[in-house]
Amino acid sequence: MLSYSKLGFxxxxxxxxxxxxxxxTEVNRMVDAFMAKGFNYFDTAYAYAGSEAAMKAALVDRYDxxxxxxxxxxxxxxxxxxxxxxxxxxxxLKLCGVDYFDxxxxxxxxxxxxxxxxxxxxxxFVSEMKRQGKIKYIGFSFHDSxxxxxxxxxxxxEVDFVQLQLNYLDWExxxxxxxxxxEVALKHHKPIVVMEPIKGGTLAAFPTEVExxxxxxxxxxxxxxxxxxxxxxxxxxxxxxxxxxxEEQMNDNLSTMSDFKPLNVEENNLINMVTKKVLSYPxxxxxxxxxxxxxxxxKIRIPDLFTAYNSAKTYGANRRYxxxxxxxxxxxxxxxxxxxxxxxxxxxxPQHLEIMSLLKEVSKEFDH
Ligand code: SF4
Ligand code: SF4
Numbered sequence: 123m124l125s126y127s128k129l130g131f132x133x134x135x136x137x138x139x140x141x142x143x144x145x146x147t148e149v150n151r152m153v154d155a156f157m158a159k160g161f162n163y164f165d166t167a168y169a170y171a172g173s174e175a176a177m178k179a180a181l182v183d184r185y186d187x188x189x190x191x192x193x194x195x196x197x198x199x200x201x202x203x204x205x206x207x208x209x210x211x212x213x214x215l216k217l218c219g220v221d222y223f224d225x226x227x228x229x230x231x232x233x234x235x236x237x238x239x240x241x242x243x244x245x246x247f248v249s250e251m252k253r254q255g256k257i258k259y260i261g262f263s264f265h266d267s268x269x270x271x272x273x274x275x276x277x278x279x280e281v282d283f284v285q286l287q288l289n290y291l292d293w294e295x296x297x298x299x300x301x302x303x304x305e306v307a308l309k310h311h312k313p314i315v316v317m318e319p320i321k322g323g324t325l326a327a328f329p330t331e332v333e334x335x336x337x338x339x340x341x342x343x344x345x346x347x348x349x350x351x352x353x354x355x356x357x358x359x360x361x362x363x364x365x366x367x368x369e370e371q372m373n374d375n376l377s378t379m380s381d382f383k384p385l386n387v388e389e390n391n392l393i394n395m396v397t398k399k400v401l402s403y404p405x406x407x408x409x410x411x412x413x414x415x416x417x418x419x420x421k422i423r424i425p426d427l428f429t430a431y432n433s434a435k436t437y438g439a440n441r442r443y444x445x446x447x448x449x450x451x452x453x454x455x456x457x458x459x460x461x462x463x464x465x466x467x468x469x470x471x472p473q474h475l476e477i478m479s480l481l482k483e484v485s486k487e488f489d490h
Contacts, residue, residue, distance in 0.1 A: 127191065128354065129379040130163035130315065131156050131372075132365035133173040134411065144176045152372045153180040157190070159376045163361050165315075166218065167195040167229055168210055169413070174217035182219040192218060193225035193315070195263065196244060198235035199470060204242045211251065225315075226257040227285060230413075230472050231274060232266040245278050259283060263317060265472035268302030275310040283360060285315040287409075287472075289325060290352045290393050291400060292318075295407075297474050304356065313360035316353050320364060322409030325349040326371075329436055332399050335392055346371070347378040348385075352393055355384035405432040406480050407473055414467035414477065420460045424467055424477060426450040427458050431484045447488045458485035 131153070137145040153164075164181060166173045174194070181190055194214045201207060215221065226248055228239050239245065251257040263285035264271055275281070284307050292298040307314050320326050326346040327333075336348055354362055362379070366372045385393065408428040415424060430447040434440065451457040458481040467477045 127161045127163035127361055128382060129156075129161045129350075129375060130165050130193075130361040130363040131161070132317070132363040133164060133166040133177055134170045135365040135367045136173060136176055137368050144172050146176060146179055148369065149176050150180045150184070152366065152369055153177075153184075155369070155372055155376060157181075157185065159380050161376070161379070162190045163193065163363075164190060165193045165363050167197070168200065168214050168217075169195065169197040169229060171416075174214060178217065178219040187220065191224035192220060193227060194218060194223050195227040195229035196248075197229045198231075198238040198244075201238055201242050201244075207242050207244055207247050211247070211256075215256070222256045222258065224258045225283070226251065226260055228262040231262045231264045232472070233270065234469075236270075236274060245280070249280055261285060261312075261315070263315075264303065265298075265474075268299050268306045271303050271306045272309075275306065275312065279310075281312065283313045283315060285317055285363075287318045288314070288316045288353050288356070288359075289319050289321050289349055290397055291321055291325060292407075293397070298407075304358070308358050312358075314356075314358050315360055316362045318409050319353045319362050320346050320349045321407075322365070322411065324407075324409070328396070328400060332396055335396050335399070339389070339392055344374045344378075346374060348389075348393060348396075350375060350378045351383065351385050351389075354379070354382055403432075403436045405435050406475065408432075408475060409473060411472060413470045413472065417466045417470065419464060419466070420456045420462060421454050422458065422461060422481070423450045423455050424481070427481070427484050427488075431487055434487055444488060457489050458482070459489045 137148045139145055164177055166177050168174065196207065196210060200210060228244055248257055248260045252260055259282040261281050261283040265287065286303050286307060287298055288300045288304055292300040294301060304314065328345060333345060336343065336345060350362060353359060364375050366375060406428045408425050410425040412425055418424065427447065427450060430443045430450065434443045461478060461481045463478050471477060
């Protein structure tokens with residue numbers, strides 16, 4: 123049986139100071155609050171800069187290993203040879219300060235990453251690590267079509283679980299294919315770890331007219347709690363990851379998931395209304411994962427510029443968003459118009475966004 127903690131602490135968006143350093147003391151407090159409520163699933167990755175070390179300091183060095191479970195991930199985009207697979211795996215074990223992972227994933231499978239994982243025999247490697255007791259359960263996170271997921275699960279029945287992007291806004295989205303991917307995972311009898319249930323914060327705050335739909339029904343429930351309850355109500359969901367960035371988000375999620383109540387029919391209807399309304403805004407569906415940022419030669423803070431654009435499109439042009447845009451295009455960070463169209467960002471975007479052309483729209487909005 124898989125270890126089970128309905129809420130998982132996603133360590134991708136840990137709190138940082140203005141210099142970009144992870145705030146370790148705050149992370150420690152968040153870990154303590156999470157553990158105190160009986161949750162134990164921690165999701166890190168080699169690709170989340172500083173996350174493994176911060177987790178070691180907050181969790182591994184302070185709690186008995188038997189009390190928590192760790193998920194870590196191998197990044198296809200860092201593999202240049204077969205030797206890199208074992209090197210990165212061992213590096214992750216060391217950075218986390220553990221001698222085994224409870225869950226280990228091939229990170230972000232989509233067609234090009236899949237061919238890298240096949241080329242360097244990564245499925246065979248993780249199966250061997252499982253045999254040696256260095257991994258308990260093997261899986262992969264996935265960002266592609268349901269048809270492709272079906273192919274991967276058919277070719278690799280040995281995986282124990284899958285990690286999928288599931289949330290109500292993406293449920294019928296033609297690119298993300300939340301519902302279709304969910305159905306494929308069920309067909310293959312794979313437990314599901316959910317990522318992006320709140321879509322990088324998109325489903326935590328809406329314009330007043332949209333929030334009113336939910337607040338009129340239950341004034342005390344946070345907007346984010348609806349997103350967690352929506353996805354937690356689905357069969358086959360093992361754990362819901364939330365990439366929490368501060369103690370307020372942590373406390374809100376803990377309160378939702380400690381006393382979990384599935385959505386009833388009326389509440390589901392309200393979510394359908396909210397979905398229709400939110401999809402009518404012409405926003406960019408970026409989840410702020412920041413995978414595109416480190417490789418940009420022009421140091422463009424792509425997700426931050428998309429946030430400024432989305433805010434302007436949702437709430438109307440406002441000096442506040444112009445200031446936000448200016449703050450993220452100062453110093454060494456360039457504006458949207460500085461993009462040299464090298465294509466690096468589009469190659470790594472798990473949401474398959476046409477970033478270069480979207481930046482042109484952002485530039486039209488702000489660069490004047
Ligand atoms: S295409 Fe533009 S935004 Fe993307 S990485 Fe290259 S310069 Fe940066
Ligand atoms: S543009 Fe794509 S890769 Fe960049 S932060 Fe947004 S979702 Fe992530």
